[in-house]
Amino acid sequence: MDVALKKALIEDCAKVIAEHADELTSLDRAIGDGDHGLNMKRGFESLLPDAGSLASRPLPDMLKAIGTQLVMKVGGASGPLYGTLFLSLAKEISGSPNSENARTAFASAIEAVKARGKSEVGQKTMLDVLAPVLAAWDHRAGIASHLSETARQAAEATIPMKAIRGRASFLGDRSIGHMDPGARSSSLLIATIAKHFGA
């Protein structure tokens, strides 16, 4: 994969998270401990000084380094979950993936996130964005524009859900009516990445 593209992906992901940090924090304040925006911003911005050298590495190495960095720098509950997503992608993806390889890697990364969080789809988590995106992924057409829209709608769809994993689950029915911050950050990242692949 092209070095310039990889660098742009890292920078754009950090940028979109930074731009929406306040929004993520206020979502998290409603149902969590209010640190999701700050944690994600700190974690993704910590990639920026190394963006050039990260991008110069083969894609699997780059993803592995990003995953490790996110585990350490995001912290909280999200660090290990996003870290697991990237570390697992790194294991399955090739240096220059086609859409089919990327989809396979994404599918196994979702399974790894499920295992890490001991959670399933429908429990008001980032999985409620990741799984619909995977389902909508038609690898014959590449990463199509509708993945951004799928992700956005899937994040919205977490609003009426009741949380049964993580700190939000302590609220029970009171978690209903708020978008899950992890679902929102996932949808932002997916939209940002999809934009670079013909969306």
Added chain:
Amino acid sequence: MANVGIVIVSHSEKVAEGAADMVRQMVGDAVPLAYTGGNSEGGLGTDVARIMDAIDRAWSEAGVAVLVDLGGAETNTEMAIEMIDETKQQRIVICNAPIVEGAVIAATEASGGSPLDIVKQTAEELSPQ
């Protein structure tokens, strides 16, 4: 062979420290022991880097048994174990046991020179089957 090490991982540094105090006072100094609690900002939570560091401090060739409290502590401990040197991973276990009682019981078992699987098994006798 060295005794199995014990690591205590709580969301609260005070809980982790208190549990470690109980282990030291009740069981003595025969087991390597380390604890960590709270996130990197000093609030409630757990932190993968800190857990890795605690496992390192309590490291024993006989292995390390980790006691955790609420969900995130377990998730982050699993993550920490996966990020530790692969040659060590097989010798680190999370005990499915209450954190304070489990730490004391696991350390008691470890202080007698029991291997890692027995230390884990003894601590887990505390949990309802």
Added chain:
Amino acid sequence: MNAPPLSKTSPVTGSALLTNAVGLHARPSVKLTQLAKTFSSVISVATDAAGPWIDAKSPVKIMRVKASKGTTIYFEASGDDATLAIAALIDLVERRFDESDGDDHG
């Protein structure tokens, strides 16, 4: 060791009265199992000469005994170092588990 061979069919037994303030609570339980583990013999504990007998090397089981002050603790050991083990365990109880008595609830 140089101990005379013992018949496996005749375990060594002994008993001691709990005189420390808290009885066989958490901390004394830990000490008892730690000491028991230093012997190779199979060692059991009971609060009645008729049993039930509990594995003296199991900290979880010993802690559940919860015998209070004034209870007689019975020991039974089988193995090469059984005599030594019983003597050491009785000594531990009679030393009040080296606890400083008082309002200690440990």
